[in-house]
Amino acid sequence: MRKVIVSTYMTLDGRVDEIQEWAVAYNDDRAAKYHSDLLMNSDGLLLGRNTYEIFATLWPSLKGELPYINKLNSMVKYVASTTLKALSWENSHLIEGDVAEGVAKLKQQPGQDLVLYGCHGLMHSLLEHNLIDEYRILVHPILLAKGRSFLKDGAERVNLDLVDTxxxxxxxxxxxxQPVR
Structure with a gap:
């Protein structure tokens, strides 16, 4: 069975807003290798509308620069949105109907892991349905003291096992x- 892996950037105080304003300064060869390894061991992306719109405007224009960017552009992208009607980014498909049900079906299909970038609506929906198998949180040495937290207020507690640093x-x-099951 395929795994759903959440990969997201976070500040030391648990904030996940305005990533483009603080995370870019920390992107180096080791970060590129992390993303490359993650994508090379995956064959699908799970994206919410906001992340899709950001990625679809950025990554296609960088085609050819690095192998992981080429992989990101060419791999299948499953997009959860109730407002988007058409997707322009290559190999992008809307998840029709119930998102949790659609992702559960994708997990049952043969293939490599599915990567979910971002941590807002789509992640919360999958979290509520116990569909996330692994969290890879890139903690940055910044205290932002404002913005959205990783989990929305009122979310159920999730017990996790630290499996790697x-x-x-x-x-x-x-x-x-990984979630304690």
């Missing part, structure tokens, strides 16, 4: 957790 450059640490 990886230090990147600039004080960024990848914490890999």
């Amino acid at each position: 990886t230090a990147l450059g600039g004080g960024v640490t990848i914490l890999t957790y």
Whole structure:
């Protein structure tokens, strides 16, 4: 069975807003290798509308620059949205009907893992239905003190096991957790 892996950036105080304003300064060769390894071991992306719109305007224009960017552009993208009617990014498909049901079916299909970038609406929906198998949180050494937290207020508690830690450059640490089932 395929795994759903959430990969997201977070500040030390648990904030996930305005990523483009603080995370870019920490992107180095080790971060690129992390993303490359993650994508090369995956064959599908799960994206909410907001993340899709950001990615679809950025990544196609960078085609050819790095192998992981080429992989990101060419791999299948499953988009959860009730407002988008057409998707322009290559190999993008809307998840029709109930998103949790659609992702559960994708997990049952043969193939490599599914990566979910971002941590808002889609992640919360999959979390509520116990469809997330792993969290890879890239914790950045920043205290933002404002913005959205990783989990929305009122979310159910989730117990996790720490299964790996990886230090990147600039004080960024990848914490890999799996839900206690």
